[in-house]
Amino acid sequence: MHILGINAYHGNASAAIVSDGRLIAAVEEERFNRVKYAAGFPSAAIRYCLDAAGIKLSEVDHIAIPRNPWARLGTKLLYAMRMPSFARERAKVLARFVGIPEALAEAFDMAPENIPGKYHRVEHHQAHLASTFFVSPFEQAALLSADGLGDFASTMWGTGQGNRMHIDGSIAFPHSLGMYYTAVSQYLGFRKFGDEFKVMGLAAYGEPAYLDEFRKIVLTNGGVGFRLGLEYFKHHRTGPEMTWKDADKTPELGAMYSEYMVERLGPSRDSEAPVEKVHRDGAASLQARLEEVLFEMLRGLHAKTKQKAVCLAGGVAFNCVANGKIFDETPFEQIYLQPASGDAGLAIGAAYFVHHQVLGQPRSFVMENAYWGPSYTPEQVRSAVAASRLRAEGMEISELPEEPMAKEAAKEIAAGKILGWFQGRAEWGPRALGNRSIVADPRRADMKDILNARIKHREMFRPFAPSVLAESTGEYFEKSYPSPFMTQAYSVRMNKRDAIPAPTHVDGTGRLQTVTQEANPRYWRLIREFGNLTGVPVVLNTSFNDNEPIVCRPEEAIECFLRTKMDVLVLGDTLVRKPASPEVPR
Numbered sequence: 224m225h226i227l228g229i230n231a232y233h234g235n236a237s238a239a240i241v242s243d244g245r246l247i248a249a250v251e252e253e254r255f256n257r258v259k260y261a262a263g264f265p266s267a268a269i270r271y272c273l274d275a276a277g278i279k280l281s282e283v284d285h286i287a288i289p290r291n292p293w294a295r296l297g298t299k300l301l302y303a304m305r306m307p308s309f310a311r312e313r314a315k316v317l318a319r320f321v322g323i324p325e326a327l328a329e330a331f332d333m334a335p336e337n338i339p340g341k342y343h344r345v346e347h348h349q350a351h352l353a354s355t356f357f358v359s360p361f362e363q364a365a366l367l368s369a370d371g372l373g374d375f376a377s378t379m380w381g382t383g384q385g386n387r388m389h390i391d392g393s394i395a396f397p398h399s400l401g402m403y404y405t406a407v408s409q410y411l412g413f414r415k416f417g418d419e420f421k422v423m424g425l426a427a428y429g430e431p432a433y434l435d436e437f438r439k440i441v442l443t444n445g446g447v448g449f450r451l452g453l454e455y456f457k458h459h460r461t462g463p464e465m466t467w468k469d470a471d472k473t474p475e476l477g478a479m480y481s482e483y484m485v486e487r488l489g490p491s492r493d494s495e496a497p498v499e500k501v502h503r504d505g506a507a508s509l510q511a512r513l514e515e516v517l518f519e520m521l522r523g524l525h526a527k528t529k530q531k532a533v534c535l536a537g538g539v540a541f542n543c544v545a546n547g548k549i550f551d552e553t554p555f556e557q558i559y560l561q562p563a564s565g566d567a568g569l570a571i572g573a574a575y576f577v578h579h580q581v582l583g584q585p586r587s588f589v590m591e592n593a594y595w596g597p598s599y600t601p602e603q604v605r606s607a608v609a610a611s612r613l614r615a616e617g618m619e620i621s622e623l624p625e626e627p628m629a630k631e632a633a634k635e636i637a638a639g640k641i642l643g644w645f646q647g648r649a650e651w652g653p654r655a656l657g658n659r660s661i662v663a664d665p666r667r668a669d670m671k672d673i674l675n676a677r678i679k680h681r682e683m684f685r686p687f688a689p690s691v692l693a694e695s696t697g698e699y700f701e702k703s704y705p706s707p708f709m710t711q712a713y714s715v716r717m718n719k720r721d722a723i724p725a726p727t728h729v730d731g732t733g734r735l736q737t738v739t740q741e742a743n744p745r746y747w748r749l750i751r752e753f754g755n756l757t758g759v760p761v762v763l764n765t766s767f768n769d770n771e772p773i774v775c776r777p778e779e780a781i782e783c784f785l786r787t788k789m790d791v792l793v794l795g796d797t798l799v800r801k802p803a804s805p806e807v808p809r
């Protein structure tokens with residue numbers, strides 16, 4: 224039985240296919256159309272998923288859409304009456320959703336009535352919760368989803384048991400932790416879709432000097448709930464103004480903070496203006512209040528559910544800094560997040576919701592690795608190399624089997640070279656986890672600057688992340704609970720901070736990826752070889768891209784390699800070295 228999950232017309236459009244309970248493939252549309260956070264209809268992602276399952280669209284039994292236009296209809300109508308412009312925007316969105324069968328039929332050049340799959344509408348946050356619990360290793364767990372807005376709610380919680388989820392509560396628009404984070408990020412001058420990550424990085428450079436004021440921006444009640452101090456916001460008056468310039472482009476958000484926030488906190492920062500102490504402290508206060516609220520909610524959830532484990536989803540669950548403190552701040556002993564906590568993850572959530580909650584099928588799958596995207600055969604890699612400018616530009620090209628390749632690549636990293644590492648299936652979710660990664664020496668304090676100057680061009684306050692052999696986690700970090708998808712930041716042990724300065728953030732934490740041999744044997748071997756050579760079984764890992772979606776095909780990896788000042792490129796068994804690339808002195 225094949226279930227196709229489709230997240231369309233929402234940021235991070237994506238598709239996933241589940242066959243007889245097993246996830247076969249999952250991928251974001253941005254990897255194909257090369258538009259970051261692309262919304263629109265994920266035709267290419269769907270096509271890839273069907274190919275990976277070896278089936279045609281006519282063989283799909285169920286089609287799961289993570290959106291239920293009828294959810295919270297009363298609240299929606301109330302707001303629609305107050306805000307006609309918002310109502311018009313919602314009507315447009317609704318029309319698109321209603322048109323998904325037609326869009327699918329058009330993409331596959333079929334008549335809608337010839338697509339036999341049964342359509343299911345799954346409410347947004349139930350899809351988020353399903354995306355984490357039903358692929359988690361837990362038989363039972365507490366569940367929490369928190370994001371900006373989906374189906375007019377921002378938050379939902381409950382309990383999962385076996386193949387069922389029980390929803391205990393939710394919080395509707397306009398109260399939203401995601402919108403809180405976005406609105407304050409905008410106020411701090413970070414106005415692009417997805418900029419919240421930057422503000423989380425910046426927070427470590429400041430002091431939560433305005434925490435008292437921020438306690439009025441988000442208010443709690445000692446239970447699982449919270450509400451926003453609405454005077455600081457305007458989205459409840461104007462509606463969340465999310466627009467797409469073109470149907471499949473990156474979403475854009477209108478300003479969500481009010482004049483009152485400016486009155487209370489001072490002038491907002493212009494995007495181009497320098498980041499000063501007041502902004503760093505603002506970011507720290509924003510983050511500190513988010514953590515307080517999240518932990519209070521989780522403590523409340525624990526008190527209600529008495530579960531040992533918690534499964535998290537939704538954009539707020541990307542807050543790796545908060546996630547890393549859950550064990551200290553709440554009674555939960557186990558946590559799980561799948562790599563695409565944001566809206567891309569809805570594609571698998573909707574599919575698994577149908578599989579378990581609708582069809583009553585038993586659990587049979589745990590997502591233990593993140594590699595659910597496209598892969599390319601050695602022949603495809605060879606022809607991409609042959610068709611490229613690599614030889615014409617004097618690159619040294621050779622082929623090596625897995626073990627000598629890991630040794631050779633580790634040697635290059637230890638010599639200070641920047642390595643593009645392209646292997647196997649592309650990662651699901653926004654993090655490169657060792658299959659589409661740029662890898663560098665974590666021991667060099669200057670590596671962050673080198674990477675920024677030569678490739679990434681990111682703001683200086685954004686940290687780079689470490690990948691560590693799972694078996695060495697406790698030696699380098701104060702916690703060793705697995706973080707295979709880079710979803711938690713842990714403190715680096717004091718005595719190791721000098722050993723891995725490049726991926727250690729200014730607050731002494733690292734947003735680590737714990738790498739097991741089972742999950743990614745090639746990447747594990749690379750890190751082990753680096754450890755054998757240097758005594759440090761950790762590498763710096765950043766995504767293989769340059770202000771674009773993570774590379775997907777070998778051609779894109781080669782282009783990025785040629786365009787940037789990367790030194791060495793490994794594509795499967797092919798090793799490419801740039802000419803005249805001298806050893807960088809330590």
Ligand SMILES: [Fe+2]
Nearest residue numbers: 370373537566
């Ligand atoms: Fe969401």
